Amino acid sequence: MSLRPDLAIIADSVAAGTRVLDVGCGDGSLMAALRDRSGVDARGLEIDAGNVAAAVSRGLSVIQGDADSDLAEYPDASFDYAILSQTLQTTRRPDVALDHLLRIGKRAFVSFPNFAHWRVRASLLSRGRMPVTRLLPEQWFDTPNIHHVTIDDFRAFVAGRGITVEGAWFLAGDQRAKSAMANLFAEHAVFLLRR
Structure with a gap:
């Protein structure tokens, strides 16, 4: 089974034999x-009972x-990596969730859809309605996304909190995109962070 592109980036970047907590x-x-x-010794936390049963x-x-x-509830530094993939924008307090990730894990992977992608911007401009895209398939009223984040928002957020970015990957469709103008051209971002 092939992994979603953001998950493949994370899988390729996690060191062998480490301890991982995959949140969501x-x-x-x-x-x-x-x-x-x-x-890897991988542990998971998942809100959906059906997904828990499948895992x-x-x-x-x-x-x-x-x-x-x-x-x-997790102790400090209990994992080498804590992962939050396509979940940050669904949390009530992304700042608190990120603080916990970096407390629990020595490093944290965070991936999210980029709400500043040109298609999202074009949809808002031309139709005046919240966009529905491949990575954002739900209508505004039933989306789990409650915090719309852009790549530039996230970069400013981590810089303002003194968090080090060890790696950043960007995806356009299922292909890797260049970091130049990623806020406009990347649909998805993956960051590797540490304190």
Whole structure:
């Protein structure tokens, strides 16, 4: 099974034999790949009961929980990596979630859809309505995305908090995009962070 492009970037960047917490792990696709390819000790936290059941049926260690309330229960520096993929924009307090990620893990991967992509901008400009795209498929009233973040917003956010960006990858469609003008041309971003 092939991974979603942002998850493939993360899987290729996680060191073998490390401990990983995947927050919002979905059905455990990334965790399974990390376990099978790299001998990673992967644990997961997922809000959706169906996804938890699917991950557990793959032999993965996943518990049902909410990133907004349950990350506080994890001890400091208990993982080498904490991962939050396509989940940051769905949390009530992204700043608190990110603080917990960087407290729990020595490093954190964060990926999110870029709300400043040119198609999103064009849709707002031409139609005057919230856009529906491949990466943002829900209508405004049923989207889980409650914090619309752009690449430039995120860069300013981490810089203002003294967080170091160790790596950044950008995707246009399913292909990697250049970092130049990523805020306009990338649909998705992946950042590797540390304190």
